[in-house]
Amino acid sequence: MDLEKIILIYPRREGRILGKGQGSPYTLMRLASLVPDALPVEIWDEDVAPLAFERLGARDLVGITSKTLAIDRAKEIAAAIRKRGSTVVVGGTHATLAPEEVMQWADITVVGEAYHTWPQIIRDVANQTAQNVYVDTEWTSLDGVARLSDRVIKMVDEHRRYWTPYMEITRGCPRDCHFCTAIRVSGKVMRLRPIDEVVEEIERRRLKRFFLTDDNFGLNFRTNPDYVVKLFEALAKLDLTGWTAQAEMMVGNFPELLQLAHRAHLEKLFIGFESINADNRRDLGGKSKGNVAEYQRVIRAIHQHGIGVVGLFVLGLDGDTIQVFENTLDFVRESELDSVSFTIMTPYPGTELRREYIAQGRLLLNEPWSKYDTAHVVFKPAQMTVEQLRRGYDWVCRQAYSSSSILTRGVRALSRHSPSQYQRRVFSSFSTDFGYRKTVSYRDREPDFRWRTPARLNP
Numbered sequence: 001m002d003l004e005k006i007i008l009i010y011p012r013r014e015g016r017i018l019g020k021g022q023g024s025p026y027t028l029m030r031l032a033s034l035v036p037d038a039l040p041v042e043i044w045d046e047d048v049a050p051l052a053f054e055r056l057g058a059r060d061l062v063g064i065t066s067k068t069l070a071i072d073r074a075k076e077i078a079a080a081i082r083k084r085g086s087t088v089v090v091g092g093t094h095a096t097l098a099p100e101e102v103m104q105w106a107d108i109t110v111v112g113e114a115y116h117t118w119p120q121i122i123r124d125v126a127n128q129t130a131q132n133v134y135v136d137t138e139w140t141s142l143d144g145v146a147r148l149s150d151r152v153i154k155m156v157d158e159h160r161r162y163w164t165p166y167m168e169i170t171r172g173c174p175r176d177c178h179f180c181t182a183i184r185v186s187g188k189v190m191r192l193r194p195i196d197e198v199v200e201e202i203e204r205r206r207l208k209r210f211f212l213t214d215d216n217f218g219l220n221f222r223t224n225p226d227y228v229v230k231l232f233e234a235l236a237k238l239d240l241t242g243w244t245a246q247a248e249m250m251v252g253n254f255p256e257l258l259q260l261a262h263r264a265h266l267e268k269l270f271i272g273f274e275s276i277n278a279d280n281r282r283d284l285g286g287k288s289k290g291n292v293a294e295y296q297r298v299i300r301a302i303h304q305h306g307i308g309v310v311g312l313f314v315l316g317l318d319g320d321t322i323q324v325f326e327n328t329l330d331f332v333r334e335s336e337l338d339s340v341s342f343t344i345m346t347p348y349p350g351t352e353l354r355r356e357y358i359a360q361g362r363l364l365l366n367e368p369w370s371k372y373d374t375a376h377v378v379f380k381p382a383q384m385t386v387e388q389l390r391r392g393y394d395w396v397c398r399q400a401y402s403s404s405s406i407l408t409r410g411v412r413a414l415s416r417h418s419p420s421q422y423q424r425r426v427f428s429s430f431s432t433d434f435g436y437r438k439t440v441s442y443r444d445r446e447p448d449f450r451w452r453t454p455a456r457l458n459p
């Protein structure tokens with residue numbers, strides 16, 4: 001069969017923010033770049049525009065990317081597409097973690113990275129020899145893999161249509177936190193993209209700012225310092241406004257690298273402190289130990305080099321009682337964090353955590369996948385009721401994301417820069433907190449959630 005076109009779909013979640021999509025569809029841009037030049041390819045991002053099902057026919061191949069929280073929408077989209085006779089391929093996080101579920105409604109299910117299987121699928125569908133499942137969990141080298149093509153860069157037009165461009169420099173994480181899905185999607189081997197390819201991509205995409213998709217970029221400070229030095233030297237030469245990355249707190253122990261990072265235009269590090277409660281030590285995967293004095297030291301050490309710190313905290317771990325909410329908020333207020341994110345512990349499919357909850361009879365079995373957005377409780381906490389965790393989380397978010405709290409943190413973050421930098425930094429000083437506030441506000445749809453009404457912590 002001669003394929004007519006390939007469509008790649010990102011199912012709706014956030015919608016647009018002030019007319020633009022939140023972040024560029026980087027996953028789909030990489031996959032679209034693997035489509036042979038002779039075949040037309042399009043990216044349909046449902047957050048940015050409604051899906052044009054009427055344009056699909058029997059000779060089209062449609063790929064859908066999947067996160068757990070959007071999988072029900074992906075399923076609806078697949079059904080609509082199959083009615084038009086097109087072939088549906090589903091890959092990404094949820095397809096990798098729960099392939100047996102996705103196989104029930106997709107023509108083809110893709111497990112793992114598709115850098116090698118996706119081109120194979122295109123060939124097999126054209127030859128009518130496609131299988132139901134393709135698995136790629138070899139975690140092969142990233143050298144020269146899925147370089148963004150010019151036609152894809154032009155088609156996506158990310159500067160005009162999106163607020164945040166994404167970029168991958170390293171992939172994987174050798175730690176094995178029992179709640180983490182990222183390692184099951186990106187592998188446990190840390191892989192590094194060649195620095196000349198990274199620089200070439202930044203220049204060709206004309207990026208000034210970007211958010212790294214790397215799950216634990218900071219770990220490279222310890223495991224691959226030579227690579228990090230060379231990367232920072234190369235980035236320092238570029239005309240960048242600033243970039244952000246995820247890291248664990250031990251980056252605070254590498255002052256020379258932080259100094260170089262600042263020169264390389266690193267603007268903010270998202271640090272997984274995870275919990276201020278030392279009773280959770282066992283669950284924190286060895287990277288943070290609930291030692292708040294150490295957290296404060298690390299925040300100061302990073303700030304000293306002119307780099308901002310976004311603190312990431314998880315609530316509802318087994319050591320948490322209702323006291324954790326006030327204690328976390330107190331820590332956030334006392335620390336000089338630039339922005340904060342709170343998530344509720346979430347037992348994603350494929351994780352050790354989920355297996356534990358199931359074995360202990362603690363998983364709430366009737367919750368839909370859409371509630372796996374880290375802002376809903378989908379399990380029974382060990383030392384609280386479901387309702388207490390829910391209300392406590394609401395309360396922390398309402399306090400921390402009130403307009404005055406966001407303003408205080410944003411102004412403080414801005415004041416760390418020289419006045420000549422204010423104009424450049426004003427957007428990023430406030431955007432992270434507002435982004436998180438928007439994520440939490442999905443809860444607005446629930447009748448008893450109000451931004452301004454104080455919640456009772458102890459119902």
Ligand code: B12
Binds near residue numbers: 013067
């Ligand atoms: C960047 C990122 C984001 C960005 C979004 C980027 C975007 N436009 O999609 C932001 C910061 C907005 C974000 C938000 C959230 N994220 Co996020 N995010 C990531 C991260 C770090 C990297 C993803 C990425 O772009 N990787 C680079 C690209 C090139 O690789 P890839 O996406 O893995 O795609 C490859 C394969 O999966 C496969 N593939 C993917 N799709 C398809 C489709 C087809 C057809 C095929 C053939 C193959 C295929 O091929 C690709 C090439 O190898 C992942 C962690 C991870 N390692 O996956 C978490 C991750 C996906 N996020 C996660 C979560 C939980 C969230 C949030 C709920 C967090 C929160 N509390 O706000 C929100 C949800 C927002 C939403 N709308 O879905 C979880 C998902 C868990 C799950 N089971 O669904 C992950 C796995 C991290 C984690 N905590 O474990 N996220």
Ligand code: SF4
Binds near residue numbers: 173248287
């Ligand atoms: S350190 Fe982060 S990316 Fe690595 S396994 Fe733990 S949670 Fe996952």
